[in-house]
Amino acid sequence: MASKIVNFTLNGRPVEAMSKPLTTLQAILREQFKYTATKSGCKQGGCGSCTVLVNDEPIMSCLLPVENVEGQEVVTLEGLLQSEDGLHPIQAAFFERFAVQCGYCSPGMIMISKALLEQNPQPSREEIVDALTGNFCRCTGYEPIIQAVEEAARRMNGG
Amino acid sequence: MTTKEYFLPQSLDEAVGLLADHGPSLLVIAGGTLAMPLINEGVSMPETVIGLQRAGLNNIKRTNGSLAIGATTTLTRMMADHTIPLLQEAAHHIGGWSIRNMGTVGGNLFAPPPSGDFAVALLALDAQVKLVSNNSQRVLPLTEFYTGFMTTALQPNELVSEIMVPVPKGKTAYLKYGRRHANTPAIVTVAVHLILENRIVKDVRLGLNAVGPYPIRAEAAERVLIGTTFDQEAIAAAAHAAAEECQPFTDSIATEWYRRRMVGVYVRRALTQLAG
Numbered sequence: 082m083a084s085k086i087v088n089f090t091l092n093g094r095p096v097e098a099m100s101k102p103l104t105t106l107q108a109i110l111r112e113q114f115k116y117t118a119t120k121s122g123c124k125q126g127g128c129g130s131c132t133v134l135v136n137d138e139p140i141m142s143c144l145l146p147v148e149n150v151e152g153q154e155v156v157t158l159e160g161l162l163q164s165e166d167g168l169h170p171i172q173a174a175f176f177e178r179f180a181v182q183c184g185y186c187s188p189g190m191i192m193i194s195k196a197l198l199e200q201n202p203q204p205s206r207e208e209i210v211d212a213l214t215g216n217f218c219r220c221t222g223y224e225p226i227i228q229a230v231e232e233a234a235r236r237m238n239g240g
Numbered sequence: 241m242t243t244k245e246y247f248l249p250q251s252l253d254e255a256v257g258l259l260a261d262h263g264p265s266l267l268v269i270a271g272g273t274l275a276m277p278l279i280n281e282g283v284s285m286p287e288t289v290i291g292l293q294r295a296g297l298n299n300i301k302r303t304n305g306s307l308a309i310g311a312t313t314t315l316t317r318m319m320a321d322h323t324i325p326l327l328q329e330a331a332h333h334i335g336g337w338s339i340r341n342m343g344t345v346g347g348n349l350f351a352p353p354p355s356g357d358f359a360v361a362l363l364a365l366d367a368q369v370k371l372v373s374n375n376s377q378r379v380l381p382l383t384e385f386y387t388g389f390m391t392t393a394l395q396p397n398e399l400v401s402e403i404m405v406p407v408p409k410g411k412t413a414y415l416k417y418g419r420r421h422a423n424t425p426a427i428v429t430v431a432v433h434l435i436l437e438n439r440i441v442k443d444v445r446l447g448l449n450a451v452g453p454y455p456i457r458a459e460a461a462e463r464v465l466i467g468t469t470f471d472q473e474a475i476a477a478a479a480h481a482a483a484e485e486c487q488p489f490t491d492s493i494a495t496e497w498y499r500r501r502m503v504g505v506y507v508r509r510a511l512t513q514l515a516g
Contacts, residue, residue, distance in 0.1 A: 215336015
């Protein structure tokens with residue numbers, strides 16, 4: 082079981098990961114880099130709590146062998162921090178709109194929202210729901226999350 | 241994790257070479273949305289895995305009246321191609337955004353029902369599948385590709401490299417019924433391609449998913465329709481035939497009885513859309 086070195090960019094910084102064959106990106110992020118915002122939920126691609134961005138596109142990191150991200154750009158929730166205590170506008174909107182209860186889905190929700198707002202800065206409510214449909218929340222009933230994404234879109238557009 | 245080696249071939253030639261060397265012991269994955277959940281659970285413990293994501297199969301080519309879709313083209317990429325709206329709609333009905341960024345057109349051919357809601361649209365469009373090995377190449381109609389529940393005509397040394405889809409000449413419809421609006425396993429999915437001439441059905445393809453061991457054609461319903469005037473009576477007769485001929489199953493989503501009832505309802509609704 083030969084380990085391989087995989088090179089990629091993690092939150093803007095070039096990194097090297099040591100990986101046994103078929104180790105998931107999720108496992109590498111949490112266990113090797115101790116970036117534990119990316120959650121280990123269902124490991125089936127069914128819950129979205131492990132959502133990270135690869136080349137600006139959301140993916141389920143529990144289903145992606147880390148060898149596949151060789152040379153690619155990976156962004157996790159840790160990459161959103163703008164300063165030591167500064168929240169990203171999406172994080173701030175989630176906080177203020179009570180879109181976070183237990184918090185388990187929040188990193189995935191925030192990452193997929195970031196991808197949405199980058200590709201579509203003024204999404205309709207339907208487009209927000211469509212983007213978030215693969216990410217499960219068992220606390221909020223979704224409404225505060227949808228409102229937080231709408232609020233984040235307003236702020237990021239200077240509103 | 242018992243996997244000893246994970247190959248990421250850089251070309252189709254390299255991929256089929258690996259298949260020839262390793263044969264049946266090799267597990268082929270693309271987006272990983274079907275295989276990785278089983279591997280994570282320990283249900284599947286493949287020794288050798290080959291990933292197709294770098295093999296240059298993620299492209300869509302347009303050639304005289306048809307699309308040639310590379311096997312690892314993602315469902316997100318399919319949603320962005322406007323050539324065949326039925327395929328865009330079918331792609332949108334798979335999973336959520338992240339899953340569509342990973343899941344592929346070729347991979348969906350191996351998704352056991354109630355998954356396979358993209359493949360059922362391919363079936364309604366008379367798609368063909370290109371199977372390649374290190375020393376051969378053949379093209380099969382998708383109807384001949386499926387042989388049983390989770391079994392296909394694919395030989396151990398072959399892989400699906402491309403799916404060819406003629407641009408439909410008639411009207412199309414796609415209806416998926418699940419327990420949620422989106423990101424949901426199907427109770428039944430219906431895909432139709434209908435060619436009318438002066439209100440007479442000249443030709444029709446009716447694909448059903450989640451009501452058989454693989455995505456199936458409702459051939460008895462098709463025979464009911466061909467040559468008849470396309471009216472409510474013909475639609476009702478076709479819906480009845482489809483409900484009779486389908487082979488539904490019971491799972492955590494729906495019972496066999498309910499699925500059969502819903503085949504009648506959703507075939508009628510899909511055809512009624514095209515009558516409007």
